[in-house]
Amino acid sequence: MVDGREVELDVLRIAHGGVAVAELGGRVVFVADTLPGERVLARITDDRHDRFWRAETLRVIEGSADRVPHIWADASLDRPPEQRAGGAEFGHIAPARQRTLKEEVLRDALGRIGGLPQDRIAALDPHVIAVPGRHDGLRSRTRVRLHVDRSGRVGPFAARSKRVVPVHDLPLAVESLQGLLPATAVGREVDLVAASSGSFAAGRRDARPPITERVGEREFRLEALGFWQVHPAAPAVLTAAVRAAVDPALLDPDADNLDLYGGVGLLAAALAGDADVRVTTVESDGAASAHAAANLADLPRARAVEARVDAFLAARQQERPGATVLLDPPRSGAGRDIVEAIVAARPAQIVYVACDPVALARDLGTFAAHGWQAVTLDAFDLFPNTHHLEAVARLVREE
Template sequence: MADAREVELAVLRIAHGGVAVAELDGRVVFVADTLPGERVLARITDDRHDRFWRADAVRVLEPSPDRVPHVWAAAAVDRAPEHRAGGAEFGHIAPARQRSLKEEVLRDALGRIGGLSPDAIAALDPHVHAVPGREDGTRSRTRVRLHVDRSGRVGPYAARSKRVVPVEDLPLAVEALERLLPERARGRELDLVAAGGDAFAAGPRDARPPVVEHVGERAFRLEALGFWQVHPAAPEVLSRAVRAAADPALLDPDADNLDLYGGVGLLAAALAGDGDVRVTTVESDAAASAHAAENLRDLPRARAVRARVDAFLADDRRERPGATVLLDPPRSGAGADVVTAISASRPAQIVYVACDPVALARDLGTFAGLGWRPATLEAFDLFPNTHHLEAVARLVPAG
């Protein structure tokens, strides 16, 4: 970067990753902290690439009618970009517009990366649904990871950097976590967690006893710093979405149904229903798998297997006629090997839970090449004020 020059940009559309797209002298510019329809003064931060540059908005010249005061002052555009807190990149956008922009990204990914035709996308008609909680999306995180700089100051990283931004509030976190926010801490990271009716701060090496979360009338035991959905409404929302996505006409309770990347058994329990559905949940983390076995112990037809999903599928190459395969892979997606193995088992339907639209689209494209098509797709705004979303798709054999 030769210099941090500033340019005026007319913002055209949204892109994956929480940035918008503008053009300058025929070159694409990915610009942060703006939204389509605005004209902004932006500072070029990366001009090393021939095809695109990156920039940060530093002043809004012509605001969109969908721009609102940022829900987190520490992340607002009136701060210098290097001092803006990361993790709330859509916080300046009206909630309904946030969801419509996420829909645009999802639809674009399905076509450009997943290879779905415009007619197929139109038939799916995917929407990003609001979920229970505050309309502005604040107080929607029960787990927050903060970082500690060399002087002990605590805060998130600035966007797209490893620079710690000390903050005095955490409006996206539930109130109990904001009250725990320290000015200084030791170590390199600090997790703030609200779980099991308690709230605590812990470093990555701190030992904490397991906690218990409740979803409806069911209790789920998990490690205090283990994986659990961040939004307070997410476990119930996703459980209902999985039950709605699985076609009951194709869900054979006696088939060899699978829950892959199963964690502590949340979605396996959703698939199992009242316990009459046979389901095996597969999880590589030892503690989570042990908790899954305990959490599902009252469901006589459920079992938990500790294994890497790819290894489990490679070792167990049986066909599963009539089965429902549920998977909730990490943000990077399942990948071609896992997708191929699932397809080879010949299930009746596949229910795919995704937290990244590009990874979802990539895997759907792989499934399509193996003879599968998405029959339904719904998305949920479980990460308000960010570009993230959660989606649930059902796939069936094509033709």
């Protein structure tokens, strides 16, 4: 048993999930709060696995030139690991290096998980693009979920645990949320939300009226605690990215174009644009689907369907092939059954919006096995100071 043992580690590369990779005696060690090129003193926290161990950084012995003072004092190495706030696992890394590390994870996933050949990955040349906002990535979240411990104290969970860490500062939250941070609360969670129509704090069971978000000239109504992109620039960035990804030569306005996992209609509106395009947005959440119907009411050929995506695809009567299919699945991805159902519908092009590089790579691999290849792939740094990214890929069938 080596759990709790302190060791010196040379950090080799980055891994998915915001941790880095070192080796100890031929065994992989996933170590938090560091980055490639560093030598750190770390404590082994999990030695139960045959193939790998986990560790936490205690002190930097030889630092990287890309290490910066952590953007959140409550998550820095100055605190014991068990008292470090989670949610900013890249906060000690210079912003430009954060993006290159995310690119490395994306490229590795495409090859190792998706099975894409290296020449295909090279042709895609995926880069993680900075988005409008502060260079340091601070004040970049309009939604923050905090947790409440048994004593009523409020804060994020400690990294990789369910232990609440009380905090007095939320540097990633937009300014209007900072003043809403409560010291104590009842219940299990507190959501802080900054919407176009105002900012508020609410528990999960609080009954609040719907809110409004504005993207360009269009307004979107949604439930107060319903899903919406957290970065202030994200809705506009993804709207532009989807429009750029769609090949107009392959977009048939009269085809049975689809927006799967459509939420309140943001990307269906992007697909329709100002053109007379027929599009159906599919969403399993009843409230979100109802809002989508209202949000798209001014687009005469847009409609919203409340249904699970798998059930919808299995039951639909396709009127004509050659559709543009847009999908924005949850973090777990679409999965084999959904991919195969989309392929069976004989679309003209597929635009895939993803928030997890591993799930994206897995699904792109499944598409590739059915003759569909990604021809464009752009990624966006919509979650700065974390390991997360958002990606938009366009797929076409190989002739």
